[in-house]
Every structure is written in C-alpha cells, then in structure tokens.
Amino acid sequence: MEVLRLSEHLAGHHFENRNEMFALFEREPELFRPRHDLGMRESRELLMRRWERLHELGYFKNTITSRNPEDHLRRIAMSETCEYLDHSLSVKMGVNYGLFGGAVAGLGTEEQRDYWLPKVERKEIIGCYGLSELGAGSNVRGIRTTATYDPGSRSFVLHTPTDGAQKYWIGGAAESACHCSVFAYLIVDRKRRGIHGFVVQIRDSIGGSPVHGVTIADCGDKWGLNGVDNGRIWFDRVKIPRSNMLMKLSQVSEDGHYTSIVQSENELFGRTLAPLTSGRVSIIFSALNEMKVGTSIAIPYAKSRQVFDKELMSVQTHRHRLLPYVCGTLVMNIVANPLKLRLYESGLVISKKFHVLSAGLKALSTWEMERCLQECREACGGQGMLSENRVGPLLSEFNVTTTFEGDNHVMVQQASKVVVSMYMEGLKQGEFSGDLDFLNREELPLQAEPNDMSFILELMRRRVRGLLPALVPTSGTREAAEKELVLFEEVGTAFCDLLIFESFEKELNDSAGLPCKDLLMKAGLIYGLSRIDRDSTFSRSGALSSDASWSVRRTYMKELDRFVESGMMDSAIEAFRVPDFLKAPICGDWLSHNAKARL
Numbered sequence: 001m002e003v004l005r006l007s008e009h010l011a012g013h014h015f016e017n018r019n020e021m022f023a024l025f026e027r028e029p030e031l032f033r034p035r036h037d038l039g040m041r042e043s044r045e046l047l048m049r050r051w052e053r054l055h056e057l058g059y060f061k062n063t064i065t066s067r068n069p070e071d072h073l074r075r076i077a078m079s080e081t082c083e084y085l086d087h088s089l090s091v092k093m094g095v096n097y098g099l100f101g102g103a104v105a106g107l108g109t110e111e112q113r114d115y116w117l118p119k120v121e122r123k124e125i126i127g128c129y130g131l132s133e134l135g136a137g138s139n140v141r142g143i144r145t146t147a148t149y150d151p152g153s154r155s156f157v158l159h160t161p162t163d164g165a166q167k168y169w170i171g172g173a174a175e176s177a178c179h180c181s182v183f184a185y186l187i188v189d190r191k192r193r194g195i196h197g198f199v200v201q202i203r204d205s206i207g208g209s210p211v212h213g214v215t216i217a218d219c220g221d222k223w224g225l226n227g228v229d230n231g232r233i234w235f236d237r238v239k240i241p242r243s244n245m246l247m248k249l250s251q252v253s254e255d256g257h258y259t260s261i262v263q264s265e266n267e268l269f270g271r272t273l274a275p276l277t278s279g280r281v282s283i284i285f286s287a288l289n290e291m292k293v294g295t296s297i298a299i300p301y302a303k304s305r306q307v308f309d310k311e312l313m314s315v316q317t318h319r320h321r322l323l324p325y326v327c328g329t330l331v332m333n334i335v336a337n338p339l340k341l342r343l344y345e346s347g348l349v350i351s352k353k354f355h356v357l358s359a360g361l362k363a364l365s366t367w368e369m370e371r372c373l374q375e376c377r378e379a380c381g382g383q384g385m386l387s388e389n390r391v392g393p394l395l396s397e398f399n400v401t402t403t404f405e406g407d408n409h410v411m412v413q414q415a416s417k418v419v420v421s422m423y424m425e426g427l428k429q430g431e432f433s434g435d436l437d438f439l440n441r442e443e444l445p446l447q448a449e450p451n452d453m454s455f456i457l458e459l460m461r462r463r464v465r466g467l468l469p470a471l472v473p474t475s476g477t478r479e480a481a482e483k484e485l486v487l488f489e490e491v492g493t494a495f496c497d498l499l500i501f502e503s504f505e506k507e508l509n510d511s512a513g514l515p516c517k518d519l520l521m522k523a524g525l526i527y528g529l530s531r532i533d534r535d536s537t538f539s540r541s542g543a544l545s546s547d548a549s550w551s552v553r554r555t556y557m558k559e560l561d562r563f564v565e566s567g568m569m570d571s572a573i574e575a576f577r578v579p580d581f582l583k584a585p586i587c588g589d590w591l592s593h594n595a596k597a598r599l
C-alpha cells in the first residue's frame with residue numbers, strides 16, 4: 001500500500017489518466033506494443049497512426065485551449081505515459097502541442113491564441129518549432145533568418161539569407177507539419193529589433209506540398225528517434241500577413257511603428273524563448289522515466305541470473321553499477337515534481353533559482369539517464385543487445401535529450417553564470433546572500449560517519465566553497481572565470497547538485513504524509529554518496545580528505561547492501577511501476593521464452 005502511494009507520489013499528478021492510457025496500450029497491442037524493429041519510414045507511419053488513435057479517443061481534448069493548468073498537466077501526464085512506449089510519439093506531439101502551441105500561447109495575443117489553439121487542439125493543423133539553424137543551435141542569437149516588415153503590403157517578408165541560415169532539425173517539418181513558429185530577427189524601417197516569433201504556413205495542408213517560396217528537405221535517417229520527421233526549411237522572401245507576428249510582447253503597427261512592453265533586448269530574448277523551459281522540464285521526466293524502465297528490466301534479470309554460482313544481483317559490482325541510478329531517479333523525481341507543478345501555476349515568473357534548477361536538472365538527469373541505460377545494457381550482458389529487451393534501443397531513442405532544448409554543457413553554464421555572479425556580488429558587498437548565504441558562516445566540522453543527509457549537504461556546500469575561489473580569485477573578473485570553462489562548468493554542476501540535495505531534503509521535511517520516507521532517505525544518502533565517490537572535485541576543492549573519502553566508500557558499499565537486503569531495492573522498482581508489457585522478455589521466464597519448443 002505504501003509503495004503504491006509512493007508510485008502515485010512519483011507520478012505527481014493524473015495517476016488515473018496514466019493508468020487508463022497504459023490500459024489502452026495493453027488493450028490494443030497491434031498498435032501500441034513497443035516496436036524497436038522498424039526503419040525510419042515505418043516508424044514515422046506508425047507514429048502518425050498512434051497519434052491519430054489517441055486524438056480520436058479524445059485524450060488531448062481541452063488540454064491546449066483550456067486556461068486551467070490542470071488540463072495542461074493532463075496533457076503532460078499523457079505525454080509522459082507515451083514515452084514509456086514510443087519516445088518519438090511524445091516528442092512529435094510535444095513539438096506540436098508544447099512548442100508550437102506554447103509559442104502561440106506564450107507569445108501571442110488573446111486573439112491569436114483564440115485563432116490558432118483550437119486548430120491545434122482539433123488537429124486541423126500540425127505545427128513545428130523553427131528556432132535552430134544549420135549554423136546556429138546553442139548560440140541562438142547567431143540565427144540569421146530575417147522577418148522584414150513591408151508597410152506597403154502590411155506583411156512580413158521571411159527570408160533565409162544563406163544556406164547556414166536554413167532552419168535545421170525542425171521536428172515534424174520533413175513530412176507532416178503545415179505551420180511553423182519561426183524565430184527570426186525582426187527588421188522594421190531598416191532597424192533590427194531582436195528575435196521575434198511568427199506563425200508561418202509552410203505546407204498547403206498537413207502532409208501536403210510546400211507553399212510558394214518555402215523549400216523543405218528531410219534531415220534523413222537518424223540512429224534514434226526515427227519516428228520524428230526532422231526537416232530543414234528555407235524561406236525565399238515568403239510573405240506572411242502582419243497578424244502572423246506573435247504580438248504579445250512587441251507589436252508592429254500597420255504603418256510600421258514598432259513598440260514593445262519589454263524594456264531591453266536581453267529581456268525580450270529570455271521571454272521569447274520561455275516555452276523552452278517547459279520543454280526542458282518535460283525532458284527531465286523523460287530521463288527519469290527511462291531510468292525507471294532500464295532499471296526495471298536490468299534488476300529483475302540480475303535477480304534471476306546465476307553467474308559463477310552466485311545470483312548476479314548479489315555481486316557487489318552489480319549493486320554498485322545499478323543502484324545509484326535507482327536512487328538518483330527517486331531523488332530527482334522528488335525534486336522535479338514541484339518544479340513541474342509550479343511551471344503550470346498561472347502567473348509564474350521564472351526566478352533565477354527556477355531557471356538554474358530546471359536547466360541543471362535537465363543536464364544532470366539526461367547525463368545520468370545516458371549512463372544508466374548504457375550500464376543497464378551491459379548489466380544484461382549479451383541479452384542487452386537484443387532489441388526485444390529494449391534497453392539498447394531506448395539508449396539510442398533517448399540519447400538526443402542531452403542535446404535538444406538546450407545542449408547540456410550550455411545548460412550547466414547557465415547555472416555557473418548565476419552562481420559566479422552571486423559570488424562576485426557577495427565579494428563586492430562583503431556578505432553573501434540567497435543560496436550562497438552559507439559562505440558567511442564558518443565551515444561546519446565533518447561528522448565522522450557519512451551516514452545521513454546532513455553529511456551529504458555539508459560536503460556539497462564545502463565543494464562549492466572550495467571551487468568558487470579557485471575559479472574567481474578575489475581580484476578576478478567574470479570574463480577571466482569564463483575562460484576556465486572546464487572549472488566554470490564544474491562550479492555550475494556543484495551548485496546544481498547542492499540545490500538538488502537541498503530541495504530534496506526540504507521536500508522530505510515539508511511534505512506531510514510522504515510515503516516510504518525511510519526508503520527515500522536511504523535513496524538520498526546512497527545517491528549523494530555515489531556522486532561524492534565518483535567525482536574528483538570533492539577532493540580537489542579540499543572538501544574531502546583522503547581519510548574521509550575512504551570512509552565515504554566504506555559507508556557507500558554498506559548502504560548498497562542494506563538497500564538490497566532490507567527489500568528497499570524491490571520496493572523502489574515496484575514503485576517505478578513500469579507495466580509488464582513495457583518491460584522485456586528477460587524480466588520473466590527467459591528460459592521458456594528461448595525454449596526450442598517455441599521455435
């Protein structure tokens with residue numbers, strides 16, 4: 001019962017809707033069983049059939065046009081559920097509903113929302129999100145597409161000046177999308193006004209021919225996520241009506257007068273890209289859910305496998321290879337849930353802390369997921385190479401999450417920038433504030449036994465305390481700090497880790513009636529010890545002496561054993577609640593599955 005409540009808590013919201021969707025998958029296996037044996041063309045076709053079926057059953061009804069955050073969260077729950085089955089499906093729907101729809105909802109006027117969003121919801125149009133270009137991905141300000149206002153025809157002229165400025169990787173553009181939220185430099189009366197969003201029709205209908213002036217090409221076969229038809233788009237002086245500029249933040253009047261409610265180009269840039277924040281938070285959950293699937297396959301297999309007369313899961317290295325990911329998933333899930341719920345609160349203003357946590361968690365969770373799935377693949381030995389056992393294909397399906405919606409290194413640097421600015425401000429003022437407040441106090445002595453969260457938190461703080469002055473000597477400049485980019489990113493990671501563990505502890509203390517608290521506390525301890533044990537920045541920053549590092553190692557190994565022997569590992573896997581039909585043959589009676597009699 002407690003474990004079921006933990007499952008519900010991890011899901012965070014719309015537990016019943018998720019179950020309902022899993023039940024549909026199970027009921028209609030022809031369409032909804034996992035397929036990892038298809039080429040690009042069949043994957044795309046299958047995706048469209050799956051999406052159509054979900055649409056027909058009304059799963060997304062009222063989730064795009066509604067003003068009620070609950071309805072948007074319902075769509076997110078549906079999308080997360082689809083990820084267990086088909087990452088491409090949830091990405092393609094996410095680009096349409098979340099990015100295209102999100103751009104209209106976030107950047108459009110009331111009138112524009114009322115015009116476009118019902119069409120998206122009724123699937124009369126499929127939208128894509130055109131930000132990245134061949135020559136500029138992470139460096140968004142480097143895009144070159146222009147949108148020039150022509151007062152004579154009261155229209156904008158969208159143009160791709162060079163091949164480097166072609167829109168690239170645009171999900172849905174290669175085959176199906178008929179509209180695109182295009183991001184381009186606005187030019188009014190020969191003045192450049194920063195990057196703005198426009199709704200541009202690129203095909204005459206869903207899956208139809210490109211409209212006049214638009215050229216579209218397919219990015220081609222990828223080694224994962226092949227259900228998504230990523231495409232390239234060129235605009236050759238394409239005219240769109242004035243009303244297609246998304247005008248909530250800035251407006252161009254009919255006679256070509258530019259006004260904006262935003263004070264600076266920097267602020268405009270931040271607010272224009274805001275829909276990406278919800279995409280980033282969704283990616284955190286992609287990573288966590290796939291770690292749930294990977295470990296829910298590798299661990300039952302290891303429990304049923306004998307190696308050299310021992311049960312594989314009893315082997316110390318195996319515990320050390322898999323359990324940190326089980327524990328990390330629990331920790332990050334507990335931290336990411338309130339982040340997601342806050343994102344859909346009306347009137348949310350994205351604070352620096354929110355930005356650091358969402359960007360940092362996006363990077364850390366997807367890197368963890370990548371390592372986790374690789375480890376699960378190897379932990380299943382040769383069986384891990386079979387597509388039917390899912391772990392290998394999932395690794396290639398989800399690999400891109402480290403790159404899109406903000407490359408991970410660039411995300412970590414966002415955290416670095418914030419913490420370095422806070423530190424330099426503190427040096428200037430002679431006092432540190434906010435999340436660096438602890439720097440005003442003496443370092444606490446380290447407790448002898450590294451066996452609880454206060455030890456983990458103290459070490460996380462010590463590491464930040466040690467790394468910051470190494471990066472920013474008292475007289476240093478921010479520019480100099482940014483040249484030491486490896487250390488700069490280490491500082492960002494250290495700060496994110498600290499925020500993650502602080503948030504985790506706060507959630508544990510503040511959430512009344514949190515189920516399986518003992519299990520979660522142990523998970524926090526093990527995940528913390530694993531991060532300390534594997535990362536040299538703890539010793540380099542002076543946070544951890546050699547003696548203390550041995551003590552960490554000893555406790556860590558003991559805690560791994562306790563986690564298994566107390567039954568906590570099994571409870572965690574049960575709480576992940578991956579339905580059997582979305583696991584793999586090696587989770588069950590794999591001898592019978594491979595019996596000669598079955599040939």
Ligand SMILES: Cc1cc2nc3c(=O)[nH]c(=O)nc-3n(C[C@H](O)[C@H](O)[C@H](O)COP(=O)(O)OP(=O)(O)OC[C@H]3O[C@@H](n4cnc5c(N)ncnc54)[C@H](O)[C@@H]3O)c2cc1C
Nearest residue numbers: 129130131132136137138169170171400403404405407409
């Ligand atoms: C499958 C897929 C789907 C996508 N879907 C869409 C979509 O629908 N719409 C859309 O607009 N875009 C989409 N993208 C584009 C995606 O957002 C970009 O690929 C991403 O932002 C990275 O840009 P890039 O590919 O140009 O890589 P680059 O920015 O060139 O990065 C290359 C390498 O350089 C490193 N690097 C870059 N800048 C720095 C720096 N400042 N410091 C240190 N290292 C750095 C990165 O870590 C990376 O390893 C998609 C991409 C893929 C692969």
